[in-house]
Amino acid sequence: MVCARLDAPNKVFDTVLMGRERWELGKALGHTNSYPRLRTSVFSRTLTERPDPRVELVATDPWRKPGNSGRRTDTHLLDGLMRPLLLLDFDGPLNPHRAKEIPPGYSRHEIVEGTKTWQVLLNPRHGVELNSLAEVFDLVWATSWEHGANRLLGPRLGLPELPVIVWPSRTPVLRGSWKTPYVAEWVGDRPFVWVDDEVGRDDQAGFGDRQVVYAVDPGIGLGDADFATIRGYGYSFAGKEFRPHD
């Protein structure tokens, strides 16, 4: 629950959207503004007066609220639990660059930017699966391509622009991935699944129960079984029953 961190500085998000029911939960505990460090909007067509001078009352659909582009990653809806993150490495999970031959479902793509050219293997099924997982997770790029993932890769898979974890240093570390300390700082206490081909037990060791480091074979990439497993984690984090054939 987020209640224990009401006064903690926000590192990951700056806005809370909630419905009347959720706002009334806080009010019953004596809080008309439960998240004083965050911008708060209460969506209700039945409340007629602003519940607190610092809380905005909105009578429209949250995704149609002016200033919200409609991307689910703009705002993390709090529905008792934070939406989990799906942190995406590219080379390995989405581009099985260690495959000895082109695996079924993939095709070779040449990515060109300026004087640079990269050869990658892409599977359109990944775009479909990831867009579907966005119903449960907030997707985030956690790849050495950094913002290049949004420019050069995401559009080829049909992915919208995603938040990007930027790496201040890529110096190898003694144990685990050099990405791990930056991932830890970025995610805070949010639940997540982090898919990457260069992670292992040492990386998992510093994270909590609902923070899953998920290793992917770079010779195979993400497959159907992986997507089902990841979806299962997402549902379990949200306290929902996972039905594989939904």
Ligand SMILES: [Mg+2]
């Ligand atoms: Mg990788």
